[in-house]
Amino acid sequence: ENNEKMSKSRGNVVNPDDVVETYxxxxxxxxxxxxxxxxxxxAWSENGxxxxxxxxxxxxxxxxDENNKMRDRITTLNDGKLDKVYHQTVKKVTEDYENLHFNTAISQLMVFINEAYKVDALPYEYIEGFVQLLAPIAPHMGEELWAILGNDGGxxxxxxxxxxxxxxxxDEVEVVFQVNGKVRAKSNVPRDLGKDELEKAALA
Known part of the structure; x- marks a missing residue:
């Protein structure tokens, strides 16, 4: 704590056994x-x-859930609401692990969980995939969740x-509208917007 270097003489050495027992x-x-x-x-931090x-x-x-069972909101149906963030998470976490960028991988895992709390239905395949992504960081929880999700084997x-x-x-791209070489406006439009619709957007 307080950015002091750990040393026995200062009595500020953190015993990992104590940390494991507590947390x-x-x-x-x-x-x-x-x-x-x-x-x-x-710097070491208890707050962290x-x-x-x-x-x-x-x-x-x-x-x-409260009965130590998989929540009912985890379903085989997929309404698409988590599609983008899930695939972004798999890509980023995989690449970050390969490059030993564990801190940014964890940040992306947090992004996924934040988004997952915003939706009603959680696609089983995405939750299962997330647990696999989490396991290298939290292996004990990963194995436990893996079993609760109904999987056999490690x-x-x-x-x-x-x-x-x-x-x-x-889904959208930013389009810059110019008049005589000068930027007049910027707008986000659907990626697949046709030429006629784009011209209408420019005149709107």
Missing amino acids: GADTLRMYEMFMGPLDASI LEGSRKFLDRVWRLIV ISYAPWPTYDEAALVE
Whole structure:
């Protein structure tokens, strides 16, 4: 704490066993991965541990009900509301893991969970894929959620989630309207808008 270097003489050494006993191994693991780039010097913070613990608690509550069963809102139906953020998450987390950018991978996992809380129905395949993405950071929770979702065998043996490039394409694009070479307006329009519709938008 207070950006002091840990030393026995100062009595500020953090015992990982104590942290694991208080917060759990997954919380400690996530916090260490989320602190920043692996080669950076980062100050230890109890608040950071609390933040990691709260996130994992949010993940658990999203997926598991009070009876320790998979929530009813997790369904085989997909209304498409989470399509983009899910495929973005698979792509970014996969690439970040490959490049050892664990802190930004965790940030994207948090983005997905925030969006998941905004919808009523949670596609099973997306929740299952998310749990796989989470498992390298929080392996104990990952295995437990994997079993609650009805899977047999260890999560580490399951094929890694894949993403659809088509789902990553923005639905809208920004169009710049110019008159005599000078920018007069900018507008977001549907990507597949035809020439006639585009001209109408310019005159609107």
